[in-house]
Amino acid sequence: MKRKKEIAKVLSQKEIAKDIFDLWIESQSVTADGKAGQFVSLYTGDESRLLPRPISICEIDSDRNALRLVYRVTGEHTGTKIFSKMTEGDEIEILGPLGNGFDTSIPEDAILIGGGIGIPPMLELAKERSGKSYIVTGFKDSTFLMEDLQRWGEVAIATEDGSAGTKGTVLDAIRDNGIKADVLYACGPTPMLKAVKEYAKEEGIEKVYLSLEEKMACGVGACLACVCKSKEVDSHTHVKNKRVCKEGPVFSAWEVEF
Amino acid sequence: MKRKKEIAKVLSQKEIAKDIFDLWIESQSVTADGKAGQFVSLYTGDESRLLPRPISICEIDSDRNALRLVYRVTGEHTGTKIFSKMTEGDEIEILGPLGNGFDTSIPEDAILIGGGIGIPPMLELAKERSGKSYIVTGFKDSTFLMEDLQRWGEVAIATEDGSAGTKGTVLDAIRDNGIKADVLYACGPTPMLKAVKEYAKEEGIEKVYLSLEEKMACGVGACLACVCKSKEVDSHTHVKNKRVCKEGPVFSAWEVEF
Amino acid sequence: MNTKVSIAGVELKNPVMSASGTFGSGEEYSEFVDLNQLGAVVTKGVANVPWEGNPTPRIAETRSGMLNAIGLQNPGIDVFCKRDLPFLKQFDTKIIVNVCGRTTKDYMEVVERLGDEAVDLLEINVSCPNVKHGGIAFGQDPKCLLEVTREIKRVAKQPIIIKLSPNVTDIAEMAKTAEAGGADCVSLINTLLGMKIDIYKQSFSLANRTGGLSGPGIKPVALRMVHQVANAVTIPVIGMGGITSWEDGVEFLLAGATGIAVGTANFNDPTSMIKIKNGIEEYLKTMNFDNVADIIGLVK
């Protein structure tokens, strides 16, 4: 009715780190309504791959209806591999914006924590926030998106191999750089999210927002594929199973178990 | 071992009549070994469509390792539709040459009869033959490949709607133009092939070669999908079932029933 | 152009409906699809009490299909009646409630509770392969199937559709059993039991180990079973399993399905059902049929 799949034109694409692609596409609906922390479903076009690939909004440039997606190619025979071959002028089917997104209205200083491919949504988040943003990024080895992020906040880096910034985790980088704030936003692998939650507990930080990941089929809340365990009963089934695609992907750290 | 699937580069493609595409690709194996009446298996690349599309050799340009294929897009969600979107530089997987091909060594005058998308193989056949070729083409309405064919023989046309040449069938065109010869080669829809066989009987023409069509899975003689009824026992199973992909696609009219 | 079909006395404006579990209770997809254009909305399975469902991962993509082991998470019949039914009643479409349970009593409770509700048809899911206790047994064993059908039929105020499991040797026998038990209609197929393994983790891709395979890859099996069943029973058949395009829909109608349900295709394109409905109309026009009923079961 009001919403539908959109055929988006590829504006540009480049590989910005090994297997990490930076894709700009033209999208009416996402640039009009989307916000940080929301995601879009991308469809591969290959008729043997039916399910959407959820990819977070990395940046919105409303002036030219442009949407930026930064994603990782996860393997040889994957949908993301197909995406990575697209070039200017190609078409891609998308559905979005989907999910709840981050609460960007909180004025306090915040640490925006991104691990690996969880970093891209932090860019649009930093852009949309009014409060001060410390952006802490964790990589395996090579970094990406650094210049973009630096425009919107102070950026700290952690790398597993110590090739840039702090050798260690994002939390090591936070401590190393003496970063303090009243709000945490985080997106990244589950062990990182667990560590962030622990850290928040220790530091007594209450406003902690985590972006979760789960396999999705519909992306719109209908199939109940993507649930996570929640403290409170969920609005859909009333059984403490919140849908990552609908009630999430962003949850308060205190309302979900993972 | 000796043979394998080849990744061919698209040299050019254009639509030469409604839904009829003229494709030139670069192929080592087909241009080296291929001959008129043989075919190649084309693969769509779409992972939901596994089987090859058999397409006849239309023309070989050995000088530039170029193979010409002329094919019809049979519908919206088809493999041929996918092929039709390819442009210069794209890659396509092919296997070939396959099948037996026409006997091009017969020196007598011959009528080369092509119906619709059965016309393309007649071009390479006319090119390879030493004897005189009368080329009789049957179309629904708009014609194609005319100039190319005219370089290699006298061309007569039949159209169903009478928009060009004789209004009617290829046989009407043969009669209309008073064409006579001792050899017939034909490729086209089954009713046309039946009529050609009848005509040969009436005229007492013995050397009659028909190119048949059947659904194929392997294209190399292994699966027994593509058989036609034959008069003599076949070499494989000895049950009068010849394989179109292996013993064919070209058969003497007198050895097959269809 | 008459696209109406009648199932157990209930008239659908067209044969196209959602497949249970892929369309929630219609609400989530109502942003994308005009429910008024559907022949019916078939809701996600509902039990007598809320079910939590299985742990995640609950789904995995497969070639031209997917595996799911949602485990019938549902809010229970109370919430369903209070929230979902009133929502659906706003639309000019038929309401088919899919019912699940672990015991015959569970089913009966839900069916009785729905007796007074403005629900058009009940679809009894005796075939979900993801529920460990019960469920699957009913749909794979003729004796159980006969009993559960009879018991439900005894208390049902609406006509009942028995949803058959394809994981059986003889689908026609199962359909005849449902008919003998008093079913007003059968629907098929539910998912085929499948598995995927993560070769790097060296474990199952689904937390539940096995899951139900759906999507276009299974369509040939579904179509064969629908054809078999349509030729074995006199009650109407609702066909499903991999329907993705209007051409698929027409195949099922020709094979003998009176209604056709669309599941996995919704995930690839939320407007699938509308496209299928429109495509069928176009087909009827092209082929000079005035009435969709004229093509049902045409290929014998």
Place this chain on the structure above:
Amino acid sequence: MNTKVSIAGVELKNPVMSASGTFGSGEEYSEFVDLNQLGAVVTKGVANVPWEGNPTPRIAETRSGMLNAIGLQNPGIDVFCKRDLPFLKQFDTKIIVNVCGRTTKDYMEVVERLGDEAVDLLEINVSCPNVKHGGIAFGQDPKCLLEVTREIKRVAKQPIIIKLSPNVTDIAEMAKTAEAGGADCVSLINTLLGMKIDIYKQSFSLANRTGGLSGPGIKPVALRMVHQVANAVTIPVIGMGGITSWEDGVEFLLAGATGIAVGTANFNDPTSMIKIKNGIEEYLKTMNFDNVADIIGLVK
């Protein structure tokens, strides 16, 4: 790196083999594939006398799969022994002959005839869904299966593999039945019974109406069944059904298959089997296994 596997005392240099009926007797594909690199060649089903097979069209493409109703066209055991076996013996690979029949006697005749030939294993196809008289019944009815297995075993000089039909309610029961009857190995799955309809001709796409569905679309069903069977019997299992990539092959090994057969994938890429064999070796290296046997059945 040791990629050897042993099936009923026969040692294969690697677990990869062709699936019966998709590779002829090896000759046609020998232009494309070095047969010496295969664990075994499994030949097209052969009967006591020549069979003509079904009318055409015999195949139809489906989403990520295909339907076939070849109808077991074959030259009969005499031609097979005179022509095909000598050809295969040139290669350093094991020979598995797939045997079909309409009656128990048919099977026994072929099996006895092969007793003196240098054939390594016999695969008994009790599950082809395209043969009208007999065939399918054996593979879907435990009693028939037990009997035919026993009778064949009585006369067989080579170890026998019973090839199971997936078109059953309980595949584990069928495998146990075959084991009880004396089978030395079971292989699965044969094709799933399916159908396609040509909506413009309003008739079946296959002359035989129904056909067997194969290809990557059915892999999840095949994998589930192989896992079930591997955990139900003590004899080795040869797994097949949709194996297209080396990753698929590894999944089947992890699920408990000792051998893996590749069918429909050959049609898409004649070198599939070689790629699968090489990929499995790479995988073993990456995952630090010295021995392919170490991963068989690792996912319990």
